[in-house]
Amino acid sequence: MNRTPGTARDIGGVPAGTVVTAEFARLLARDVYVWGWPIVNAFHRRASFAAAPERGLVGGVLPAAPIGYVTMLSGYVDPAQRWVAHPNQDVVYGFGYGAVDDDPVVLQLPDFGDRFWVCSLYDARSEEFSRLGSQYGTEPGNYLVVGPRWDGRVPDGIRDVLHAPTELVAMGPRVFLDDTAEDLQAVQPLLNQLVIHPLSAHTGEPSHVDWREIPHFPGGANTSGEHQWVDPGTFFDELPGILDRVPPLPGEESRYAMMRALLAAAGSDPAVAAALKEAAVETEATVVAPLFDFRTNGTRLPGGWNSPLNVARWGFDYLTRTATAKSNMYVNQPEETRYFFQEYDSLDRRLDGDRRYTITFPPRQVPPVNGFWSLTLYNPEHFFAPNALGRYSIGTKSKDLTYASDGSLTIHIQHERPSDEHAANWLPAPRGAFELTIRAYWPGPAIEDGTWTPPPVHQV
Numbered sequence: 001m002n003r004t005p006g007t008a009r010d011i012g013g014v015p016a017g018t019v020v021t022a023e024f025a026r027l028l029a030r031d032v033y034v035w036g037w038p039i040v041n042a043f044h045r046r047a048s049f050a051a052a053p054e055r056g057l058v059g060g061v062l063p064a065a066p067i068g069y070v071t072m073l074s075g076y077v078d079p080a081q082r083w084v085a086h087p088n089q090d091v092v093y094g095f096g097y098g099a100v101d102d103d104p105v106v107l108q109l110p111d112f113g114d115r116f117w118v119c120s121l122y123d124a125r126s127e128e129f130s131r132l133g134s135q136y137g138t139e140p141g142n143y144l145v146v147g148p149r150w151d152g153r154v155p156d157g158i159r160d161v162l163h164a165p166t167e168l169v170a171m172g173p174r175v176f177l178d179d180t181a182e183d184l185q186a187v188q189p190l191l192n193q194l195v196i197h198p199l200s201a202h203t204g205e206p207s208h209v210d211w212r213e214i215p216h217f218p219g220g221a222n223t224s225g226e227h228q229w230v231d232p233g234t235f236f237d238e239l240p241g242i243l244d245r246v247p248p249l250p251g252e253e254s255r256y257a258m259m260r261a262l263l264a265a266a267g268s269d270p271a272v273a274a275a276l277k278e279a280a281v282e283t284e285a286t287v288v289a290p291l292f293d294f295r296t297n298g299t300r301l302p303g304g305w306n307s308p309l310n311v312a313r314w315g316f317d318y319l320t321r322t323a324t325a326k327s328n329m330y331v332n333q334p335e336e337t338r339y340f341f342q343e344y345d346s347l348d349r350r351l352d353g354d355r356r357y358t359i360t361f362p363p364r365q366v367p368p369v370n371g372f373w374s375l376t377l378y379n380p381e382h383f384f385a386p387n388a389l390g391r392y393s394i395g396t397k398s399k400d401l402t403y404a405s406d407g408s409l410t411i412h413i414q415h416e417r418p419s420d421e422h423a424a425n426w427l428p429a430p431r432g433a434f435e436l437t438i439r440a441y442w443p444g445p446a447i448e449d450g451t452w453t454p455p456p457v458h459q460v
Contacts, residue, residue, distance in 0.1 A: 291326045
C-alpha cells in the first residue's frame, strides 16, 4: 500500500486516497468472505420465502410463507425436503422470516402443557435472541417482535416485546412429537393455535390455522444436497447492502470501516474488484466448502464426537458461525440443545453402511436431558438416507426401545435388518458413507459441564 499526500480523513485506520493493491485486497477479502457468508446466506433464504403467495408447502414438503408469517408443518419434516440441511424427526417444525423494522411480528403461543417446545428467533447473523419455550416457563399469549428502528405503538393484549438486533428475523418453532399415531393426533390442536403473523394483520382476536389443510405450491424436490445460497461471484456486489442493514456488533466498528474502505477501493480500481471476486471463489472452495464436514465443527470430545459449544451465540467466533451456516443452519442455543456429531467409528474409520455398528449407553447413561434426546442418521449431504422402514432417528420419541437387564441401551446401526431381538433398536443405514448426530434438548447439568459425553461408535 502506498500513501498519497493530502489525505483528508481516515477510513478504518487507512487514510482516504490510499492506494490498495490487488494482493492486499485479496488478503482482506478472504477474511471478509468468511465473516459475511452466513449473513448473505440468511438474506437469500429470506428472499426465497418472499415469493410465497401465502402460507403453504412448496412441492408438498417445504414450509414457505410470505414475509412476516410462519408456516407450520403438521407432522415430521418430509425426508424429501432440501431447503435446510440436517433436519430431525422428533419435532414438528415451522419456519418463516420477518422484516421487523417495516412490520413487526406477533407470536401467538398456546399452552403446551408438559410437552416440550421452543420458539427460536434468529437475527441476520443467525444468533438466537429469544428465550421462548418449555425450559423458560414461557406463558401462553401474544408476543411482539420489533426491529431496532421500529418506532410504533404496541397494541393491547401483548404479553411481552422482544427486540431483534437486526431487521431480518428468522423464526423457527419446534414442538416435540413422538412416533405414535395417538401423539400425532393429540398435537394437532396445539399446532393449530401456534400462529405467527405480521402486526399489520393482527386483529387482537385469537387465530386458528389447520396446518393439515394449507395449500401446496409447485416445486420440484431436489434429491441431492442443499441449495447453494451464497454465490461467490456476486458476494462483494451484495456486501454494501448487507453492511447497511446489519449494524456492527460492539467492537466490530473498525471491521466495518475496513470493509467499506475495501469496497471503495474496488469501486475505483478494476484490478481490486477482480481480486475480490477471485478471492471469494477461492475461499468458497478452500475454506468454506470443507466446513461442511462435521469434523470441522466444534470441539473434539472423547469417543471421537464433535460438539460446538456456542451454537446460535457466536459473538466473534466467525469460524463456527460459518461452519454451522454451511452444514446445519439455524440451530438452538446451547442451553436449549446440545449437538454431538460423529462421522467416524472408534478406530477412526469413516462410518460405512457396508459394516455393522453399535452404540451402547451404559445403565442410566442415556443422554441426561430435561427435554428429550435423539440419535439421527444422515447421508453425507446431511439429509435423511432413504430406508424401507422410514426410520431416521431413535430416542425419547421411540416407545418400543428395548433395554438390557442391567439397564444399558444398545443401538444397532447397519444396512441389513438385525435379528428380531434387536429390531426395535435398529437405526437403518444406507450402503456407503453416513454420519450420526445426537441432539440433547434442554440438556441436564452433566451435559452442560462436560461430565457426560456420548459413547463411541464401535464396529461389530
